[in-house]
Amino acid sequence: MVKHLVEQVLARTLDRCVAEGLLPPGPFEIGLEAPKQAAHGDFSSNIAMTLSRRALGALEGKPRDLAKAIADRVVDPDGIVAKVEIAGPGFLNVRLSADVWPRALGEVLAQGAAFGTSNVGAGRRVMVEFVSANPTGPMHVGHGRGAVVGDVCASLLTAAGYQVVREYYVNDAGRQVAALAHSVYQRLREHCGVGAAELGPDDYPGAYVADVARAMATEWGDARARSIAAQPFSENAGLLQTTAVNLVLDTMIKPTLSHFGIRFDHWFFESKLHREHEVERAIAELDRRGFIAVEVLPPPKGMEPSVEESATPGVPLKIFKSTHFGDDADRPLANAAGVYTYFAGDVAYHWDKLQRGFDRLVNVWGADHGGYVKRVQFAVEALSGKKGQPEVVLTQMVNLLKDGVPLRMGKRSGNFVELQEVIDEVGADAARIWFIQRRHDAAVDFDLAKAKEQSNDNPVFYVQYGHARLASILRKAAEQGVAAPRFDLETARALTLPEETDLLKRILAYPELVAGAATALEPHRVVFFLTETIGAFHSYYTKYKHTERVIGPDAKKTAARLLLCLALKQVLANALALCGVSAPEAMARAEMEQA
RNA sequence: GGACCUUUAGCUCAGUUGGAUAGAGCGUCGGACUACGAAUCCGAAGGCCGCAGGUUCGAAUCCUGCAAGGUCCGCCA
Structure with a gap:
């Protein structure tokens, strides 16, 4: 400002x-x-x-x-x-x-919780699509990183004056959910006592599948559940699939997200695209614009032979001519049997997003989807002429450790560590900060022991402690009968120590930081702002604790410094709120000597 | 064979979109509470910013090449 x-x-x-x-x-x-x-x-x-x-x-x-x-x-x-x-x-x-800083302090205090917001977004509409974990099981830690990065990006954009929609894309069509439905069906048979579960190689072995089956039986009632379990799978495949997906969403994914403080404005179901023929329409639109062809694709170069085997050489497929935009290869929209690929669904999904009139599309994806970015951007360009949309934030791997020892995670072995367990273990605040304290494009080690530790390795406690300390000083002043600080310029002019001006400057840099983090989609900047700002205060506090205390003999200086504390506390609270982390008024002392 | 990401202090990482003498935490060593919260603070030591070129008043930052590590590469989702 x-x-x-x-x-x-x-x-x-x-x-x-x-x-x-x-x-x-x-x-x-x-x-x-x-x-x-x-x-x-x-x-x-x-x-x-x-x-x-x-x-x-x-x-x-x-x-x-x-x-x-x-x-x-x-x-x-x-x-x-x-x-x-x-x-x-x-x-x-x-x-x-000299008057510039005390004057600005008055503005910070007047803005309160709104301090830090700006209008660089000018009300433009932006969708942030994130998490979008397959509804085939509980979320794991990798999803957790995407969840927090997406959520905080959305909060940053809101603070920067964008109109933001948070959306979750539910992949409830295709082979993986079909496999889920079949696995749940097998467990349902077991649960209802109509036969042993026969799990094939494509089925999900995880223990949670039985939980889903149990929940299904509860929802349907015993009689109906038993009747469906007794019939062949194919009789009720659609019903089983829809029910299983909804149960996974309602009993696993949504509760975990809720524990993590994450809410979505909109849940978009892939099945809707197929049901309402949006895939056909999107492909027709591409065709109208001249980017569809039917071709025999060359086998992928330099690949393992096993991959080539599973392809269908020599059969012409309907493809999107993404090479026209600079892609390495054209991308098939349907397989040899004419079934739409996942990519075709994604083209339709982004066509849908475009039609909903967003100015910016932001997708938060895991790094394993990195090879996918270009083709989706090319499809959007083909459909709208917009280059570089969606803007994809690729979050790199999360390596889960405990006391420095990696926890091995098998993808489908069913023994991966669930996000819910991590939240239970370290708390939502610590987990959220941990996930956004590094640039999203670098891999991050998540050490469960360290995330729980109350140390400087763990910014959440450092910052929360600082906020509590400020709250404590303000409480102390009130207890000692010091008048509650009210701003006036004459009082604020008493902030003359260089560290005080420095703290004011840091506070005043906050709105610009938020705007910058929003445009760059870089939540980690907020974490660094928090630790640096409160660190400067801790340093100031200790340096003057014997000479120029906040609450001291000089009434005017005391009032001025309380104003500074108030503004600092406000900016910390605002930044923590942006991260979705609590700002406690007090913290219980750790029992260091025990343990 | 190709795509994307990473490479900065012993370790983990920032570096304000190209600025002036490259910063922080951890670790190591040495210090600071009879008064506002020591979950804190102060000091010291520690650098070929992966390597080599290029762009310009000026490069950790931009362009090219190379090297190392990570992720990915069905007509799966």
Whole structure:
């Protein structure tokens, strides 16, 4: 917010330079950053360096001279800027007048829980599709990472002024759910006592399948369940499949998501695409635009022979001409039997998304779908002309460890670690922070022991402790009869220590951080903001605990510092809320000596 | 054979979209509570930013090539 004021000053100054014939007409991009070193001012701009090439007359190609010319012409009607210095190859180092910070503190406090929101999204509509785990069993840890990354991206986008829809794509068509239905049917026979379960190689061995069968029997009642179990599978395949999928969603996936603090606005079922012939319509649209052909595809190059065996060489298939957009190969939409591929469903799904009028599509996928991004983007481009949509956030692998020892996870062996177990073990707050504390494009180690530890290895406790500490100070002040802090400029001017100004600057950088994290779809930035900000406070607190305490003899300083604590607590709470993590007013002390 | 991701301190990782002397936590060593929460803080040591070129006032950041590690590569979902 302060940065924006400086930008305005520079923009007006550049306009004046144009008017005076020093620069050609704009627009200009105004680079402005908060320098690492205090000696470089409150803000630093590189405009003289980037514009010197375009400068007119004697200033052309001379960044330092241009910087001097700009500094001499500062247009600052509101008196924000105290001093502009020229440094290095042509940096403009701007020092602000002392009142800027206390004034801004008032605005932070006035905005309260809304502080940090902005309107860079300008109300544009964006869909974030995430999790979308197959409804064939409980969620595992990999889904957990995608869940939190997607959820926090959606929250970031909301805070940045987008209109956001959170959507879960349910793959309730195809072979895997058919296999689930068959497995549940077998367990149902066992449960109803009409026969032993006969599980084939394609069936799901996991113990949860029996749970689903039991729930199914409860839902249907014994008589009906037994009658269906006694009939051949094919008699009730559709019913079994629909019921099994819904039970998995209702008893496994939705409860876990709920424990994780995640809610979806919309559940989109793949079966709907087929039922309402959306797949045909999407393919027809591609055809109309000239991107459909029937071809014999060459066998994949350099692959294992076993893959080639299972293909059907020589049979022409209906394909999407994705090579037209630069893909390595054209992509089949139906197999030799004419059954639509998963890709055909996804084309239809994204066609559906487009028709719902979103400006941005964001998909959070696991890294194992990485090879899939291009073809979907090409399909969207073919259907709409939009390049680079959907924007795909690929979350890399999660390696689950316990005390540094990897926990082996077999994909279909049924012994993978469920997300629910992890949440039960370490708590939703710790798990959420753990999943977003690293860039999404790097693999992450999730150590169950460390995530539970109350240490600096584990940012959630560090930050929550800081929030509780601020709350405690404010409580203490009230207990000691200090008047509840109310903002006025005169009081806020008492914040004169360099660490206090530094803390104010950190607070004021928050809205820009949120906006940046939203456009880049990078939740981890919020976690780093949290640990750095509260770390700066801890440091300030300890440094002055014997000299300039928050609650001290000087009433005015005390009031000012309480205002600072209030603003800090607010910004921490806001950032934690963005991450979906609680901001406790107090924390129970750990019993360190025991154990 | 190909696609995507990663490579920064002993370890785990940031690095504000190309800026000034590359940062943090852990670990190691040494320190700080009779007063607002020591779940904290301070200091020291620790670097060929994988390698080699290129782009420019300026590169950990951008482009090319190479190397190492990870993930993926049905006409499955």
